[in-house]
Amino acid sequence: MSLAAWLVFMTSQVAFAMETVYQQPVEFLAENLAGCQKQVLWLKGDTKARIEKLVDHPYPGVRIRYCEKEGKTAWVLDEIGKTEPITSGIIVDQGRVEQVRVLIFRESRGSEVHRSAFTRQYQNAALEGDQSLDRYIDGITGATMSVNALNRQVKLALLLDKVTRERSNDD
């Protein structure tokens, strides 16, 4: 019986997850910020702590890559919805979201977050302090964890954009 219960758990957690590629990250950058310059942001000082406070979990690594062109930054970020990472591309223009797109979705449910009707809600959104968006994002029934993951990604992209601008001002 325990083996059967284990099988139910494993199959529900692992086997039914699928990967849907809506757009390759490289194509997303080429389409939305063509000719941008790839750079890395080193998570120095308290940056990592700010990120971890925002996403509410440990953040792996000490550098994050992004693409920059004429003051706009593009971020391709992974965030776990329920068990699998969702890869999203986010373009930020001077602290405001210009474009959000779900690029790769790997969860078994909640893929509705990739629809433009949902991601359009983030357009022009900005960060209030370090923690929250300046607007309310309507959720999707049955996709709460994916919506939360996308909210975290957008907030993270805005925070990282803020850090890059803070650093360039310091320089």
Next chain:
Amino acid sequence: MTIDKARRRKAVARWHRRFAIFVSAWLVLLAFSGLLINHAHDWKLDSRPLPGMLQLGVYGVETGNSDFCEPLTADHIDCEQLFARFQLPVGVLLLGARDLFLLDDAGQLVEKMSVSQFGLTRLQAAFQEGTRVYLRGAEKVVQTTPDLIEGQVLDPAAVLELDEKDWQAARSPAEAITWERFLLDLHAARFLGPAARLFNDLMAAFILILAMSGLWMYLVNRKKS
């Protein structure tokens, strides 16, 4: 009804119950694995690889080289998918089919890079030449910059020249043991060899006994009523 008949009925009912309890767990497992096998294609169990721990434990098949993970102090690394380790000026690069992990000399994770950032869906093979790493996917071959920030797609002529290099191949999902194979083996009790098959035969015999004793009890009760 004579005392003998009553005793016989009670004995049959008692053994029927005992057999039923003994067989039920096995029957549930059999029904469950059968159900999953029936829908293996619908639920992609025929293409989804078994987790590395199970592949190693049940089939003795290694999916990745967990030795690559040994010196690490960082979490967030899926050791099962790793197939190569390159020493670069920027640090140590561990390569998996889906992700690359850059570590500093102390084994701390510097960056987790999805191969999709280099325009690849899945990494098939890689090799190192000096400070550069060459990544081969199904669609193209990418040469990384020494800092691993950018990747340049190589033209077919350049790719041909690289064919003789010492490519280290990633384990493709097609080679891996799938959930369907595992379920079929579980369903047929092949894991423990002849002993498991004998156990399966025994369970089948118990079910026949159950069917016969159940029918006998039904007929006796019907006659009685």
